[in-house]
Amino acid sequence: MPQKPSHVHTLSCKSQSHTAGAELYDLALTRLKDGGFKLTKPRMALLKAVSSATRPFSTEEIFQASKKLLKSDKCDLVTVYRSLSRFQELGLVSQIDLGDGVSRYEMNDPSGHHHHHFVCSRCGKIEPLTLCELETQEQALKQAGYTGLSHRLEFFGVCPPCTKKR
């Protein structure tokens, strides 16, 4: 499943702030500490792994990445699960569900904007998308009396590069 940062295409509606990984990492550490949580080695490695990723990382990927960061020290898979769900509760990360049975995580943008993804069914590449009309939909539901709205949207298909080759 090869990946790279992915290009921004014409569907974006707002110029994203696109905060750098290091910044996100520092901010997350601060928020963790301010929340009264301990800054342990595993947690720091996990946050660093997720914040430096250029796409949503699966639990297993985060686990492997943190292993390298911790070198001799270790971090159990269980800790990944527990920490990441803790991070999610704190609003530091978002859980991405692509429907393949594995949980993925990515850092939240401090601006509060969330986005969705395009998944190439051939090469597995995951690209971020920004879809405005969808937000309009949500407004319509809100006006109809629905509250606490959120949504999940994923596009699947074959990306242009994969479409060209073969």
Place this chain on the structure above:
Amino acid sequence: MPQKPSHVHTLSCKSQSHTAGAELYDLALTRLKDGGFKLTKPRMALLKAVSSATRPFSTEEIFQASKKLLKSDKCDLVTVYRSLSRFQELGLVSQIDLGDGVSRYEMNDPSGHHHHHFVCSRCGKIEPLTLCELETQEQALKQAGYTGLSHRLEFFGVCPPCTKKR
């Protein structure tokens, strides 16, 4: 998780054909037979269970429902998994993933229209939605060179009735 047919709200873009359950069932049986597949008791019970449901049924729900239909005869959970994925391949049903780790299924509309769902996070009610702007999105991706497109969209929140009470 109480449910009922759910009202059609203002977001619908096309008047749906809304084929009745019995019709869908008969059509499915025909398509199964035409496809060269055997019409066994378990399969008929499973199709009847799904086609008479007014919302996506989970594998377990389909299993329970088919049990009642078959009475003395039995149908293994494994058969539910195998049959439903077979039905999906044949285009008879769609698999609905609400991100809670269980597979749900619902009959496909013969018209070929697919829809998405609203899930109340309080009462669990699942309502069908029809979202047109989304199709426009997909067109945009298509023009950008993406192929074989499909998407998954789910709305979550608290439905009007649940919002009112408490």
Place this chain on the structure above:
DNA sequence: TTCAGTGCAAACAGTTTGCACCGAG
């Protein structure tokens, strides 16, 4: 009669839980 379809048991994958130890504050 034949082989697709089935039931049963066992394997699997991802995730969660219980519990004693550990180390950040």
Place this chain on the structure above:
DNA sequence: CTCGGTGCAAACTGTTTGCACTGAA
């Protein structure tokens, strides 16, 4: 020193696979 956090093992849940038997065509 304390208790939140961790590692390890074991349980759990939904799903899949292997294999011999069965019944629809």
